[in-house]
Amino acid sequence: MEADAIVIGAGLAGLTATRELKQAGWTVRLLEARERVGGRLKGYALGDGKAVDLGGEYFGDKSTLIAETARSVGVERFSTYDDGERVAFVNGKRFTYGGLIPLRLGPVALPDFGRAVLKIERLARRVPPDRPWTAPDAEKLDSQTFWSWCRRNVATAPARAFLTMAVEAAYCAGPADLSMLHVLTYANASGGFRYLLEVTKGIQRYRFDGGAHSVADKLAARLPDELRTGAVVRGIEQRSDSVVVSGPGFTARARFVVVAVPVTLAGRIAYTPALAGFRDQLTQRMPAGSAIKCLAIYDEPFWRADGRSGQVTSTDGPFRVAFDTSPADGSPGVLSAFVTGRAARTLTLLSPAERRSAVLDGLAKGLGPRAAKVVDFVEQNWLDEEFTRGCYHGYATPGTLTAHGPALRAPIGRIHWAGTETGVHQLGSMGGAIDSGRRAARELLARERGERPAGRRAEELTGHVQ
Template identity: 45%
Template structure:
């Protein structure tokens, strides 16, 4: 990298060393472009975060699963020789409504017949409406303004007739967005459903978004790409300011100043708004960064001596409308040598629990596992969690979403470059928005834009 006075010069600067930023950097570097990646944290990976427990078993406290049609992330994993394995899904699944636990065998919970018919009709209707939303321009759908004027909750109240079908629908919305149905635009919901290939694909394990995991954790994808880029990746370099002029961009961090022809900002929209820009961002883009909140999630993992729930005939999958966690899965290793359960605090529940001590969360999570799978769940060999709301470099997880009124007023600013500034991140993806696959798509797109402008 060349020096320019007290500035470090390259052709392209990438802000953020998650999957989007590293994909963009890798693509450009492979085309002979001089790049530097500036990452605020002391690690790469962004919203993927793999951590080794004391016995060496690597767990995922961030993004974890992949599935069919997520072609980009699967191709990248194959290229990097990162092995995948099938998410355990054998046995009875558990659901708690109003504190009453029931079990079921298939993807859709067991419900009274009219509630089941109601829910299946709703799923078909959602998929039918979602097909009417253009993935590249959701705001151009024929009924975009009507759908963007309401929340998912409003649509649910008007279309889902039975109480238990409404509860099951709420389960899915919280699991997919880590947000409440009354927070998400119905137009954004339809876009997201189509982006992921349909309601059931988003919600399912077999043939769905939760079908497979990575041996050794999902963060490896970023770790290996960063290793390839070497000292072009700068950790603990939070970007504070971006200045652009007719000749290029100047990017300022706490540690150094960098100069380049163009910059790709590959972080969530809400974090984009925390950077100082000269000249200031156009009003529409600036407003967008203020109006795309992150989901709210605390991910909790308990490791055990053995998978006692499997022995009792349970799959480990659980849903609940009350209690500390709303969603859970078996989280054992690929070879069964390490046993674990993972649970999620989601939406408003996560916002309540983030204010409480970690030990209180731990006790509550273990009590929920015990309620579903027996008292042995109270005695893990280790417990780990990640409160994504407390993470300053994401401010939530899984993904930034659009409340009502955003798509149809300023949604066109989401991907549009601002001079020499280009935008990446899974929120900008058209396919598998919100997922690792979407992050990779966004990095490829932004790299293509930049390459065309050099």
């Protein structure tokens, strides 16, 4: 295979970069290791033409890029079901409530939680998503974990537990894993920390009719000549005038390559010449989050008749949050349980039958015994997915962004980087993937015009200037 550009990875980032370059008149080859497209988007067919998502699915009013892309391929949105009471388990106590947090959390814990959220919001607004390492006090923030920040800024155990649960649900990592600077960067890029936690007023407001994965499928359908599935890239060799990409059963050559896979997987490709430590060390410090998504399917969404929204949160149960993810017409009833962070690390060691039992038990405690009586139960263990190795996105460990942040997007010779972790608009989400694919395409088109690649200074630090 020969082309102007090779794009590795047919998630939203790779599909977007390929579409943009094709529209500019370039020849492109899009190589995908799996036999499907979508990357961290994956669907599950319910029958009767209906489908739900085993991967990413939510977006809000501020998620303009994914909304725009979906419209361009004819995928419609609908509002996430959010009517009725919510259920929460906080340090073993059960609460029913409406809004963001249980009002009966306690007269001291409730304002404590509110103050912590406001502090995080104020700090996040000072962190530029494109260059978080330049933020005021960046090194101080990057030197501490979310856990250590909470110990100093959140006084009560219930508020700390609820905040930790919310972060594990949104970031898929334990509070001791996450650099505080990363927490703030992701929050600001997404539209605000509270926006990450809300449904109707937040990033969970909408879903796609037919599933988010249908957006990727329809993008791929417009790239029949460019896409090749089952192409596992093992090596990238840079030459003076080209780059050669190879894997079992194929070799492809192009002027440039866009690596549009999770950061940690990009580090598992063999590069010739080897990447300098400045970039390679980044891939060692941005692991993927831990997430298992479980779908509990019922004849009908019985919780709606009970006056419940279907949302169940838990600080110490088998999952951190569950939502009503039934199709647009409400039939059949579907609950999605998000097993994230420390809970995912625990449950991934169990058998599928044990995970099913644990999740259904958690749903039954929240919504009653009918929640244990499913028509079907499906899980997607993203930790075990060979070409993903975790969800929702790669997160920065302490010290990573200030030491290696510029390597996220800086081209290295003929290699350019994409993927949601490298996006700016809503990085870590579907919008971040699309943003990164557009940026990578713009970089290549700029090089065609003889302009310097963006992030040249960081590229020079790697020692791979071509």
